[in-house]
Amino acid sequence: xxxxxEDHSDTVIDTVSDTVSEFSVLIGGIAGDGINEAGLxxxxxxxxxxxxxxxYYDYPSLIRGGHNFSIVRAARxxxxxxxxxxxxxxxxNQETVERHRVRLKDSSFVIYDDDKVTLEGSGLSGCGLPVxxxxxxxxxxxxxxxxxxxxSFARAVGIDWAVLEEVLKKHVPKRLEQNLLxxxxxYDRADxxxxxxxxxxxxxxxxxAEGRRQEGNLSRPLPILxxxxxxxxxxxxxxxxAYVAYPMTPSSSLLDFLARQAGxxxxxxxxxxxxxxxxxxxxxxxxAGVRAAVGTSGGGFCLMAEGLSLSGMAEMPVVVVMxxxxxxxxxxxxxxxxxxxxxxxxxxxxxxxxxxxxxxDAAQAYYWSGVALNLAWRYQIPSFILTDKTVSxxxxxxxLGAAADPGEAAVDLWDGQGEFLRYxxxxxxxxxxxxxxxEGQAVKTDSYMHDxxxxxxxxxxxxxxxxxKRLLKGRSLxxxxxxxxxxxxxxxxxxSRGPAGDPGPSGGGxxxxxQSQPGRTALLCWGSNQGVxxxxxxxxxxxxxxxxxxxxxxxxxxxxxxxxxxxxxxVECNATGQLAALVESLGIKISDRILKxxxxxxxxxxLLSELGRVLT
Amino acid sequence: MNPKDLLSPxxxxxxxxxxxxxxxxxxxxxxxxxxxEGYPLERTVLVAGIGCHAKIVDYLNVNSFYSIHGRTIPVAxxxxxxxxxxxxxxxxxxxxSLAEGLDHLIFAAKRNIDITVILHDxxxxxLTTGQYTPTSPMGFKGRSTPEGSFEQPINPAELMLDAGAxxxxxxxxxxxEQLQRLIKEAVSHRGFSFLDVLQVCVSYNNLYESYNKWTYxxxxxxxxxxxxxxxxxxxxxxxxxxxxxxxxxFYQAHxxxxxxxxxxxxxxxxxxxxxxxxxxxxxx
Numbered sequence: 001x002x003x004x005x006e007d008h009s010d011t012v013i014d015t016v017s018d019t020v021s022e023f024s025v026l027i028g029g030i031a032g033d034g035i036n037e038a039g040l041x042x043x044x045x046x047x048x049x050x051x052x053x054x055x056y057y058d059y060p061s062l063i064r065g066g067h068n069f070s071i072v073r074a075a076r077x078x079x080x081x082x083x084x085x086x087x088x089x090x091x092x093n094q095e096t097v098e099r100h101r102v103r104l105k106d107s108s109f110v111i112y113d114d115d116k117v118t119l120e121g122s123g124l125s126g127c128g129l130p131v132x133x134x135x136x137x138x139x140x141x142x143x144x145x146x147x148x149x150x151x152s153f154a155r156a157v158g159i160d161w162a163v164l165e166e167v168l169k170k171h172v173p174k175r176l177e178q179n180l181l182x183x184x185x186x187y188d189r190a191d192x193x194x195x196x197x198x199x200x201x202x203x204x205x206x207x208x209a210e211g212r213r214q215e216g217n218l219s220r221p222l223p224i225l226x227x228x229x230x231x232x233x234x235x236x237x238x239x240x241x242a243y244v245a246y247p248m249t250p251s252s253s254l255l256d257f258l259a260r261q262a263g264x265x266x267x268x269x270x271x272x273x274x275x276x277x278x279x280x281x282x283x284x285x286x287x288a289g290v291r292a293a294v295g296t297s298g299g300g301f302c303l304m305a306e307g308l309s310l311s312g313m314a315e316m317p318v319v320v321v322m323x324x325x326x327x328x329x330x331x332x333x334x335x336x337x338x339x340x341x342x343x344x345x346x347x348x349x350x351x352x353x354x355x356x357x358x359x360x361d362a363a364q365a366y367y368w369s370g371v372a373l374n375l376a377w378r379y380q381i382p383s384f385i386l387t388d389k390t391v392s393x394x395x396x397x398x399x400l401g402a403a404a405d406p407g408e409a410a411v412d413l414w415d416g417q418g419e420f421l422r423y424x425x426x427x428x429x430x431x432x433x434x435x436x437x438x439e440g441q442a443v444k445t446d447s448y449m450h451d452x453x454x455x456x457x458x459x460x461x462x463x464x465x466x467x468x469k470r471l472l473k474g475r476s477l478x479x480x481x482x483x484x485x486x487x488x489x490x491x492x493x494x495x496s497r498g499p500a501g502d503p504g505p506s507g508g509g510x511x512x513x514x515q516s517q518p519g520r521t522a523l524l525c526w527g528s529n530q531g532v533x534x535x536x537x538x539x540x541x542x543x544x545x546x547x548x549x550x551x552x553x554x555x556x557x558x559x560x561x562x563x564x565x566x567x568x569x570x571v572e573c574n575a576t577g578q579l580a581a582l583v584e585s586l587g588i589k590i591s592d593r594i595l596k597x598x599x600x601x602x603x604x605x606x607l608l609s610e611l612g613r614v615l616t
Numbered sequence: 617m618n619p620k621d622l623l624s625p626x627x628x629x630x631x632x633x634x635x636x637x638x639x640x641x642x643x644x645x646x647x648x649x650x651x652x653e654g655y656p657l658e659r660t661v662l663v664a665g666i667g668c669h670a671k672i673v674d675y676l677n678v679n680s681f682y683s684i685h686g687r688t689i690p691v692a693x694x695x696x697x698x699x700x701x702x703x704x705x706x707x708x709x710x711x712x713s714l715a716e717g718l719d720h721l722i723f724a725a726k727r728n729i730d731i732t733v734i735l736h737d738x739x740x741x742x743l744t745t746g747q748y749t750p751t752s753p754m755g756f757k758g759r760s761t762p763e764g765s766f767e768q769p770i771n772p773a774e775l776m777l778d779a780g781a782x783x784x785x786x787x788x789x790x791x792x793e794q795l796q797r798l799i800k801e802a803v804s805h806r807g808f809s810f811l812d813v814l815q816v817c818v819s820y821n822n823l824y825e826s827y828n829k830w831t832y833x834x835x836x837x838x839x840x841x842x843x844x845x846x847x848x849x850x851x852x853x854x855x856x857x858x859x860x861x862x863x864x865x866f867y868q869a870h871x872x873x874x875x876x877x878x879x880x881x882x883x884x885x886x887x888x889x890x891x892x893x894x895x896x897x898x899x900x
Binding site for chain 1: 684
């Protein structure tokens with residue numbers, strides 16, 4: 001294996017053939033240029049051609065200035081990772097060209113603002129636009145330059161004007177006519193680069209999975225959602241009544257989203273004084289029978305730890321959306337990490353059960369967020385949705401029809417017979433709930449050790465019995481989880497095509513030898529690395545075992561998935577291999593650790609390169 | 617309703633002579649009385665922090681959330697938002713709400729959330745056996761300040777006036793009739809009500825003699841005037857034991873409440889599903 005990243009010849013654009021299996025666009029500029037929104041427009045355009053989308057958005061922690069970029073990747077099948085092999089670059093400034101030159105192929109095409117960018121001496125080819133002049137002619141505002149340059153992008157890759165017009169009409173909130181005008185000027189002045197063929201595979205694959213193969217659905221583009229938005233919708237589907245959060249990147253966009261949707265779904269969305277109040281408010285809601293969730297990142301979660309322990313003792317259901325970023329402390333606020341697994345698994349004084357799930361894309365985020373809320377209420381425990389910046393702020397094509405529906409699971413309610421005992425001993429450990437007002441009954445909850453009624457006691461026998469009761473709930477939860485797909489196992493399939501789970505024509509280059517021993521080597525991952533692991537493993541013919549539920553840890557299912565595996569490589573975005581340590585403590589041997597802790601997620605090429613190094 | 621019916625079977629462990637008994641008895645009488653006046657007992661929820669004060673919720677057979685130190689108000693706020701028909705009363709201590717949970721107290725006043733805070737203000741940490749609190753006078757010799765504290769006390773009533781509380785009063789644990797009247801006023805008030813109760817800790821800060829000498833009931837004051845409230849509240853700053861200490865209602869006003877702004881209409885599962893599908897159209 002050489003250090004050189006494998007050239008994926010199948011991605012080279014052929015202007016006439018129908019063989020494009022993936023296509024990547026990078027758009028870069030300064031903070032304040034609207035790079036995220038421009039990336040979304042590119043995503044929506046490519047989505048309308050029938051491709052599945054994943055968008056990575058990279059930005060520093062500041063409001064104006066600094067370098068921002070988005071990488072939009074379009075592929076025939078479901079994806080959840082970005083590629084460093086860029087087909088088209090949209091450069092709003094010279095820095096974009098300089099920084100990302102390394103991501104370009106010989107065939108790549110650059111669309112750029114002629115007033116700010118030159119390709120002279122770079123050996124690159126592309127199309128420069130006199131953006132300032134175009135805006136001036138149209139009496140347009142400087143903020144409209146993106147419409148102009150996206151018009152050129154559409155033309156360059158062969159997207160019909162009508163498609164772009166429809167996207168802008170739908171998504172430009174202000175001064176639509178002027179935006180359309182400058183977009184049209186940009187469209188008319190661009191040089192063609194290729195003609196991206198329409199892809200019908202996405203719709204067929206997704207529709208086929210659910211037996212929804214009506215013709216009408218096939219060409220319908222999918223919505224593009226961030227992981228945080230998918231979490232919000234999954235929580236709503238499972239009956240969320242209140243969301244409480246203090247802003248902290250990368251969880252803030254969930255607060256913003258739910259605050260905007262509060263009216264539509266009858267949510268109570270509160271932004272209180274700090275995360276301590278957040279965690280306690282969630283439990284006030286739970287006491288009164290309202291399903292509540294909170295959201296934060298590591299630093300904010302530190303403040304929630306005392307309230308978390310209260311949730312454990314008082315048996316107050318609460319969902320914590322914990323979006324990791326690179327730490328310790330303030331760390332890299334806008335960059336990714338998976339370094340809080342140990343913290344989340346053990347936060348809070350005392351011993352009490354918890355549920356921790358780490359979704360790897362929007363569809364999993366939607367389903368498992370709903371499940372997390374349902375399980376929090378069924379077992380009256382804290383439930384974590386452990387994401388990171390990659391999942392929370394990444395954008396994914398999302399098919400509601402194909403996504404599993406978490407629904408709103410029923411909870412065990414008091415039957416109204418006799419005296420209400422909030423902490424009644426039962427076979428499952430779960431005490432039936434009642435919410436005030438209940439005539440003739442007092443509903444009592446307590447952070448102290450308590451009796452069945454909820455009155456403080458320091459009695460030795462009650463202390464032991466109540467502790468056993470809480471731990472029993474954990475075992476009941478683990479038993480129910482046996483019926484869920486808590487561990488995903490992907491075996492290499494030699495015959496399939498497309499980025500998700502196949503070797504593709506270019507295969508793995510220097511590590512092709514692995515394909516002669518399929519099933520012997522496995523990648524073990526969790527959370528956001530699922531997508532990149534599946535693609536890299538697909539190209540190299542490796543197994544991927546991704547652990548979705550991290551507590552209660554599905555020991556049996558992980559061991560089953562690893563049957564026959566001789567070599568196990570753990571892939572994580574942290575410096576110590578936290579999942580690896582957990583798995584090793586269970587007696588499973590880890591051969592290698594591929595760890596990335598620079599705040600950036602693995603691209604396909606990053607991981608292939610690391611695997612090449614490890615497997616040589 | 618007979619106030620005796622409100623007692624739980626829990627054994628009372630306060631020290632004999634503790635000022636908390638007065639608050640317990642006053643609250644029992646008020647809740648029993650109000651049960652027949654449009655405040656049915658099952659709609660009352662008591663929230664307590666941690667400290668001697670907090671045991672009150674164990675002693676009352678009333679809905680309760682026995683929270684953690686300093687964290688009564690966020691719990692109470694959410695209970696009120698979840699169900700505005702509930703009548704939510706926080707019992708808190710001076711260490712509880714003025715030290716550990718001061719941020720929540722200020723924000724509750726700022727929001728004018730319709731809950732009541734009854735501050736068991738004994739000016740000492742009792743359960744941790746005698747340390748100075750935010751309302752202890754400068755020079756207070758406690759276990760953590762053996763040479764005397766080097767800090768001026770907070771005047772919580774003044775703080776609440778500035779933060780936006782719409783009912784502010786002070787009671788004393790010797791003076792049960794006045795205490796009952798103030799508790800009833802505070803609970804009936806629509807908006808954030810704050811009742812500071814000079815509650816004597818017989819074990820670590822016995823101020824009965826001083827309070828009996830210096831407290832008086834403010835009468836004829838215009839409690840609708842912020843300026844007058846400021847004058848009365850400022851006449852004693854918890855720093856001296858040789859000036860008159862006013863009791864009674866200092867301030868009452870009516871302004872928009874936080875809890876008025878939240879929808880109670882939540883669509884059912886099927887309707888939520890339709891609305892999710894509809895919303896997703898915006899993301900295409």
